[in-house]
Amino acid sequence: MRLVSDMTQRIVVLGGGFAGVTTAQELARELRKQKRLARSPRDDRRFGPAWLRFGRREDRSDGAAANHGVEASRRVAVTLINRENYFVFQPLLADIISGAIETTHVVVPLRRMLRDVEVEVGYVEEIDTDRRRVQVQRRQSSERFWVDYDALVIALGSITDFRGVPGMAEYAIGVRTLGDAFYLRNRALSMLEDAATEPDPERRRALLTFVVVGGGSTGVEVAAELEDLVRTAARTFPSGIEPRVVLVHSRPYVLPEFGKRLGVYATRRLREAGVEMILGRRLTRVDVDRVTLDDRTTIPTATVVGTVGNAPHPVAARLAGATDERGWIRPDPTFAVPGLERVWALGDCASIVDPRTGGPMPATAQHAIREGPHAARNILAALDGQPQTPFDYAQVGMLVSLGRFRGVGEVFGVRVSGFLAWFLWRSYYLLRLPSLERRLRVALDWTLELFLAHDVVEINLRRTRTRPGEDPGELPGEPVAAGSRPDARDEIVISS
Structure with missing residues (x-):
């Protein structure tokens, strides 16, 4: 599949997370500056007033000239492929659970963020490095098609790994996507309703x-x-229900990466906030109505949230000769993948060696937003026959929210806690949101949170049933639309 001239080179970016998006943004910016960016006619659309437009301010004449006056062989098109048409600001997913932020305020449409970048929505199924092409499956029609590339950026991220504990995959809830956060919120409120x-x-x-x-x-x-x-929602029930949040951790204190002093502080503040701590214990089994610990004690529960365990993306793990023994891609210091021509890897799907420590760099948003622009410049240098430069970044610090007005972290080597850490956490992520519009919306959400109670509404997303029988996502007893047929498809699919 080619949407531009065959003479034009195409850079394909796989993944719409921090690493993928920042790579595509920097590629478009540099190519626009050089007047080499090949644009699709449909990229001329603009959203919103000029003062709210996304990304950096750039000269429109540069972009307009990208398809004129430059020989076709030097033009470069940028395509980003992602399973969703939006970017999720991952660090604020937890705020979706409590209702501190509106759900849509942590997502931004990719086409708004990526001016002059072709965005394709679908599932990446296969990478053919010999023929330099990627197979993509469309979400609705299941149509499969190939996208050719001259340079490929793999930023597919990682997936949740529940294999370490029997029953975790069947009965636990992950917290990785917007859907996970929304589901957990609805699940918690539904449990309160049933318990009442x-x-x-x-x-x-x-x-x-x-x-x-x-x-x-x-x-x-x-x-x-x-x-x-759950504490806020419980106050709305007349029966006086008492919810209980239990955190199970294998170490003597939480956040061991922050050191003992801050870890002990965070543990104490969580206890004070009402979280029950079970430390020095591991889960050995998860069942539908309980979890079992390594000392053989059990905790009756209907809701288990798993936040441990990552595995490489299956498509990335299948790249023969490019991964380590665990399946993570091992790029060199320039992000180029040894043994694969014109392929770069970064973000959570790659195990990037830190030259300062010799170990892998943390898979955090802080690193990803710096890896992306550096990788973009290396890719353009490689296409132009210029040398690439190794990546080196020293982490500025880490911050974690412990709930309202409480936080813990380390910034430039200085350990902070309490209100100051919480304020720095919110300030940093507010400034890192990808648009002025989203910053204004989130800032307003957080300001209103100081004076108003959190929203505790369970929003049912199940659509009206059109056929008898129970399907995933439906509950027994829900009414069926009049005139429904047993052979009706659950999904409406338009075939090509």
Whole structure:
């Protein structure tokens, strides 16, 4: 599939996370500056008033000249392929759970962010490095097509790995996508509704118990926000229900990467906020109504949230000769993948060696937003026959929210905690949001949060049933539309 002239070179970016988006943005910016960017006619669309446009301010004449006055062989088109048509600001997913931020305020349409970049929505199924092409499947029609490339950027991220604990894959909830956060929020509120009318005290206690597995930054933030949500929602019930959030961690304190002092502080503040801590223990099994720990004790629960375990993206792991023994791509210091011509890898799907420590760099947004622009410049240098430069970045610090007005972190080697850490956490991520519009919306959400109670509405996303029988996502007892047919398809698919 080629949407531009066969003479034009195409750079294909796989993945719409921090690494992929920042790579595509920098590629478009540099190519526009050089008046070499090949644009599709449909990229002329603009969204919103000029003062709210996304990305950096650039001269429109440069972009307009990109398709004129430059020999076709030097033009370069940029295509980004992602399974969704939006970018998710991952660090704020936990705020979706508690309702501190509106769901749509942490997502930005990719076509708004990526001016002059062709965005294709679908599932990446295969990378053919011999023929320099990528197979993509469309989400609705399941149509498969190939996208040719002259340079390929693999930034597919990672997937949740639940294989370490039996039953985790069947009964636990991950917190990786916008859908995960929204589902967990609805699940928690639904459990409160069921518990309010449950006559069996043991069953009632299980419904009101929420187990979070993992004491890293994600587990800590999810536990804090989930505690805030269920406590706020519980006050709206006249029966006085008592929800319980339990965090299970294998270490003596949470956030071990911050050191003992801040880890102990974070553990104490979570306890004070109402989170029950079970430390020095591991899960050995997850069942539909309980979890079992390594000391053989059990915790009756109907909701388990897994925040531990990452695995390489399956498509990236299948690249023969380019991965380590665990399946992670091992690029060189310039992000180029040894043994694969004109292929670069970065972000969570790659194990990038830190030249300062010799170990892998952290898979964080802070690193990804710096890897992307550097990789983009190296790719353009390679296409022009110029030398590439190795990547080197020293982490500025880390910050974690512990709920309202509480945080912990380290910035430029200085350890901070309490309100200051919480304020720095919010300020940093507010400034990192990809558009002025989103910054204004999130800032307004956080300001209103200081004076107004969180929203505790469970929003049902199931559509009206059009056929008898129970399908995934439906609940027994939901009415079926009049005139429904047993042979009706659950999804409306337009075939080509």
